[in-house]
Amino acid sequence: MSRGGTVLPASTGTSTTGGQAPEGAASTTRRGALRWAAAVGGGALGVGTSLGAGSAQAAGALHPRPEQVSDPQQALELLRAGNARFAAHPQQHHGTTRARREALAEGQHPFAAVLSCADSRVPPELVFDQDLGDLFTVRTAGQVIAAPVLGSVQYGVEHLHTPLVVVLGHERCGAVKATLEAIASGAGPSGTAVDSLIEAIRPPALAAIEALGAGAPAEALLAEAVRRNVLAQVAALAADPVLAHAQAGGHLRVVGATYDLHEGTVTFL
Numbered sequence: 001m002s003r004g005g006t007v008l009p010a011s012t013g014t015s016t017t018g019g020q021a022p023e024g025a026a027s028t029t030r031r032g033a034l035r036w037a038a039a040v041g042g043g044a045l046g047v048g049t050s051l052g053a054g055s056a057q058a059a060g061a062l063h064p065r066p067e068q069v070s071d072p073q074q075a076l077e078l079l080r081a082g083n084a085r086f087a088a089h090p091q092q093h094h095g096t097t098r099a100r101r102e103a104l105a106e107g108q109h110p111f112a113a114v115l116s117c118a119d120s121r122v123p124p125e126l127v128f129d130q131d132l133g134d135l136f137t138v139r140t141a142g143q144v145i146a147a148p149v150l151g152s153v154q155y156g157v158e159h160l161h162t163p164l165v166v167v168l169g170h171e172r173c174g175a176v177k178a179t180l181e182a183i184a185s186g187a188g189p190s191g192t193a194v195d196s197l198i199e200a201i202r203p204p205a206l207a208a209i210e211a212l213g214a215g216a217p218a219e220a221l222l223a224e225a226v227r228r229n230v231l232a233q234v235a236a237l238a239a240d241p242v243l244a245h246a247q248a249g250g251h252l253r254v255v256g257a258t259y260d261l262h263e264g265t266v267t268f269l
């Protein structure tokens, strides 16, 4: 999960707060639900020491944020603002700083988990104009969800306390296009692991074909399949028991979004 084979540090919020969660009792309740993480090896994921609330106030960041963001709406607004910066001034994307990097070395408080396509044109940190430590990012082609992907998102929510999960699809997604083409051609499995991507995207792709009709323009069909793929993934995540628990407690929102390759804009669905 990080370079050199080391595990990523996780903030526990305990080193300077004596176990009192910065966001109060609600988080203590959430910690009860965290036993799964400990049981399945939270230590193996590299539970590190916390920076403590506010101690690493986005050190050196050009767009500082509260060290710990627990409100889903606030997290969403941070992403909206970041994407607006990127779309309007992509050349001004800031580099990070040594101070920021060093401040984060002992712990992290990302304010959003982003499950996005692996497409090279859609890196979440760039399109949302965020810095080191801001986003807990999971990427697969077509942002397809498999067990390790779900586990990663669960980890971000339950252990790092990210208040927002974004499923980020994008215009002209190659994985979705390949799925539509496989359906149209009736081609069988290739025998490669790519088949798993196509099988995962097949249901929303079929739904798009049914909605628009097989004779619909390819571009429109692809856009509709991209949108339905994102919505299906949002539904799958929202229904996951671990994420559903966090949502029920008001600690989490799961939202879908699509990215426009030309404009650089993210549209939340």
Ligand SMILES: [Zn+2]
Residues within 6 Å of the ligand: 117, 118, 119, 141, 142, 143, 170, 172, 173, 174, 175, 176
């Ligand atoms: Zn894609």
